[in-house]
Amino acid sequence: MAEYRLEDLARVSGVSVRNIRAYRERGLLDPPRRVGRTALYDDYHLSQLNTISKLLRKGYTSVHIAEFFTSMRQGTDLADILGLQRAVLGPRSEPAEPVESLHVDPDSEEGRKLVAYGLAELVGGRVVMADAGAADILSRSPDHLLYVRALLRFVEAADDSLDDLAQAFVTSLTELYRKRVGTNYLPRPEEMDELRRVVQDYRALGERVMSARFDQATRRFMVASATDYTAGILLSGEWGRHKPA
Known part of the structure; x- marks a missing residue:
């Protein structure tokens, strides 16, 4: 999970440093992780800022949003509503040490x-x-x-495809949310467990399908590669040139 200093978070989120500090003071934004005197924010904070900005554009007041986030923190472990960040991103954990x-x-x-x-x-x-x-x-x-x-x-080949998959996943979640609770409705705490379960089901389905499809595609390419390799040996008659090191 990416981490950001305050100025970096302001740059990627489009929210000014001054407003980020104000959101923290009003309880809209979770506290950052402290490393000495440095405050570090992560993708959860970025998602929270995106959610706050969207709610403000829809006419909700900062007081209303703060009250809602507070009630969510007290009622469940999902302080990051609307984006359902923890269900999508997985459990929050400390950055891993280099190993x-x-x-x-x-x-x-x-x-x-x-x-x-x-x-x-x-x-x-x-x-x-x-x-x-x-x-x-x-x-x-x-x-x-x-x-x-x-x-x-592997990483370079997957980048573009993963972006497309992630976009499809988020689009599906957006459609799900709108069908379940409506466009401008903030769900009650008791509704969050069901929404979280559905999000986790969506993710599990996506992971299973992609794993199976990757396995099938790998098998196809391995068969094609083995066929080309064998054909090359037969046509050239030179086993030593084609024999793996």
Whole structure:
């Protein structure tokens, strides 16, 4: 999950620093995470700001919004209403500690991309993976660079498709919300459990479908690749040239 300093949050949200501070004081915005004297905000705060801005444009007053958020915090763990952020983004957790140093030159193209994509951090001049699962796989690999290139290829190939999938998911949630509670209606606390359950069902359905489709597509490409590989051997008659290292 991305984190933002106050000025960065103001830039990406379009809400001024002054208004963000005012929202915090009035109880509209959750407190930031403190690291020393630095206040760090995350995607939940960004979503809260987007929700507040939309409600204000629809004619709700800041007092009304603050009262509603307060009642939600007291009634359920969903302080972030309308966007249903916790149901969509999953449980809120502290940022993971970097877990594994890679044998990758931080000044190389691969090293720069890992950091730029948020997959790794630079710690003491070393490239350190931020995800424990990915770090475990890479640590077992005989050739870190080969695996890193595959990882980067996966990320770059998935970016556009994932944006389309995420947009379809959010559009479906928007339609669901409007059908269930209406466009300008703020749901009561007792209605939130059902809405959260439906959102989680939508997400589970999407994950299952995408996993199955990815598996099917992978099988098709593997069969095609094996066929091309075998055909190349038969046509050339040179096994050594095609034999994997």
